[in-house]
Amino acid sequence: MCLLPAVNARAQATESFLGMQIQKAPHSGLWEGPTDYSTNLKPTGVVKAVMLFALFPDTVIKEVPRDIYNRLVPESQAFLGRVSGGQMQLKVDTVDQWFPMNHPTTWPGYDCSGFKTQKAYLAEVISKAAGQVDFHKYDVVYVVGSLGTGLPNSPTFIASPGDGIKVNGAEVRLGVTFGRDCRGANWGWQTLCHETGHIFGLPDLYLFGVPAKPYKNIHASVGFWDLMGFQAVGSPYLAWQQRKLTWLKDKDFAVIARGTKPITVWIRPILSSDRKGYAAAAIPISDSEAIACEVRQRDPVDTNPADTGLLVYRVSLKAESGHGPITILPAAADDLVPAQERKFITLYNALYTAAATIELKQEGVTISILGRREDGAIQIRVAH
Ligand SMILES: [Zn+2]
Secondary structure, rough: OOOEEEEOOOOOOOOOEEEEEEEOOOOOOOOOOOOOOOOOOOOOOOEEEEEEEEOOOOOOOOOOOHHHHHHHHHHHHHHHHHOOOOOEEEEEEEEEEEEEOOOOOOHHHOOOOOHHHHHHHHHHHHEEEEHOOHHHHHHHHEEOOOOOOOOOOOEEEOOOOOOEEEEEEEEEEEEEEEOOOOOOOOOOOOHHHHHHHHHHHOOOOOOOOOOOOOOHOOOOOOOOOOOOOOOOOOOOOOHHHHOOOOOHHHHHEEEOOOOOEEEEEEHHHHOOOOOEOOOEEEOOOOEEEEEEEEEEOOOOOOHHHHHHHEEEEEOOOOOOOOOOOEEOOOOOOOOOHHHHHHHOOOOOOOOOOOOOEEEEEEOEEEEEEEEEEOOOOOEEEEOO
């Protein structure tokens, strides 16, 4: 889940993004402003990856590479194709064998707690596969380690140009080392799509450095509403993040600047196959913060348009990955029974599902929900 990018001071940008004049990215580059594609990967067209399997000497193998591939890849391909509206396709080749590693999972040199050790682990697998794989052909290298006691979770590897792993004239800069977590129940393909989201420049939306008990503390900002938060539910990325991924454009948002006349618009469900009309509203409240709203269903497998509601959230371009760049402003507090809490963790009642007036006094924004169409679209009036 965590991310270990190479530190890369980013040049100043002055791009216009959803009505905001962007001054500068934070240090790590993983934020809610425009993505720096000199380091991260643009998720359009065919994204080519290769998946390799690392066998550590301290494991007794009970898995075969093909089963791991099937656990992680096909549903990821379907998810990314669907949420991108067909704008990207993930292609994953594999070498259907284990590559034996020199050291056990407990060897500190593989611990993946820092860029150097993760690079060393990846570099060993890549060098062992170099006779069978032409790494020039791939944007991303996925490595799945065999399940030993020291195997860490699944961090993403992002190296700046020049800092990657050199192999036969190619440079591998982007990858994921899959570990223990992707074997958990409901924690398979979602892990691949979460980590690949980092490769595409998305920040973590769960919170770093907060007490883990109760567990919902970690997910207090966005809960399960975006795969970069609590991932098990498999929710699509929020509309703001889809703008960042370039799957949505500025024109897909009703951008409502301060001081304009109140505006009334329809917002379509985020995963609607009919992509006409607005996918979300963006209401900048400063050059680094905005309110956004979009039409969602709580459960991503639910296709009943009667179940849609309005999800309202605050976006901060000042907050870095893991420090609350997005905070959902829920319609109501949780009233979860234990089974629901296990599945959804928190922010279960975040959607506004009926006519309502949402007054954000501090931000000077009022959002009124006026009506709903048969296709699940919701009409809002925004005064700012
Ligand atoms: Zn993450």
